[in-house]
Amino acid sequence: MPSQCVSKQTLQRLPMYLNFLKQEKEDQPKNISATAIADALNLNHVVVRKDLASISSSGRPKVGYLRTGLIQELESFLGYDNADDAILVGAGKLGKALLSYDGFLQYGLNVLAAFDTAPQTVNTEVGGKPILPMEKLESLCERARVRIGIITVPGEHAQAVCNLLIKSGILAIWNFANVHLDVPEGILVQNENMAVSLALLSNHLKERFSTK
Numbered sequence: 767m768p769s770q771c772v773s774k775q776t777l778q779r780l781p782m783y784l785n786f787l788k789q790e791k792e793d794q795p796k797n798i799s800a801t802a803i804a805d806a807l808n809l810n811h812v813v814v815r816k817d818l819a820s821i822s823s824s825g826r827p828k829v830g831y832l833r834t835g836l837i838q839e840l841e842s843f844l845g846y847d848n849a850d851d852a853i854l855v856g857a858g859k860l861g862k863a864l865l866s867y868d869g870f871l872q873y874g875l876n877v878l879a880a881f882d883t884a885p886q887t888v889n890t891e892v893g894g895k896p897i898l899p900m901e902k903l904e905s906l907c908e909r910a911r912v913r914i915g916i917i918t919v920p921g922e923h924a925q926a927v928c929n930l931l932i933k934s935g936i937l938a939i940w941n942f943a944n945v946h947l948d949v950p951e952g953i954l955v956q957n958e959n960m961a962v963s964l965a966l967l968s969n970h971l972k973e974r975f976s977t978k
Contacts, residue, residue, distance in 0.1 A: 776817045781873075782807060783818070784840040787833055799830035845874040851912050852940075855927045856919035857882040857897045860942060864918065866893040878910060900930075907934035914938045921945040928955075 772780075783803055804814040818825060818836070821843045825831045841847045849871055854861055857880045865880055880897045882888055888899045898906070906912065915931035917924055917939060924943035931939060938954045941947055947955050 772820045776820060779817055780821065780840055780844060784837065784844065787837050796833055797830045798833050800825065846872060847874070849874050849876040850914055851876050851878050851910055852914035852916055853878055853903065853907065853912050854880040854916040854918060855931070856917060857887050857892065858918065861918035862892045864916065865895045868893065878912065879906065903930060904934040907936065912936065914940065916940045918942045
């Protein structure tokens with residue numbers, strides 16, 4: 767039986783497998799093996815095999831997985847087939863860009879609304895999503911039972927927003943502010959740190975050029 771508890775590393779790789787499987791190619795076989803997926807993505811065969819075994823028991827020796835069935839299992843495990851509602855706080859340039867993105871639903875995320883304090887922004891819409899005043903945040907979260915909050919405010923305001931989200935019943939926070947958030951036990955924070963990503967890219971280039 768597959769395990770419903772996987773490591774963070776496995777969870778980070780599963781969307782990669784799903785995206786690969788959903789790519790439309792001519793004459794693609796109905797079945798695919800973990801080894802074929804590993805080769806295509808330049809990953810370790812053993813790692814991919816263990817990852818897939820942790821979420822699926824449908825694989826067969828010398829046959830592999832039925833491609834459509836594995837796609838369904840991955841989508842189900844990742845929650846892509848059951849959208850979770852979320853709210854966003856901070857309708858600046860980044861916040862508006864996220865509101866305008868229409869691809870979140872395919873990843874199981876439905877942004878209900880955004881919140882901001884700027885008079886020129888409040889009570890407008892972006893991407894069909896309303897931008898509401900901050901004083902309505904708590905009541906909307908409680909009424910709609912929202913459990914995911916997205917923070918796109920400047921760093922100096924992020925902790926206060928985080929505290930308000932937790933007070934409003936939010937259990938998981940997607941943090942785009944480049945600051946560490948202090949949260950109580952049981953609250954998940956996923957940080958999107960562009961500085962770290964840029965540092966990794968820069969370091970990779972330095973290593974490549976230093977070997978030439």
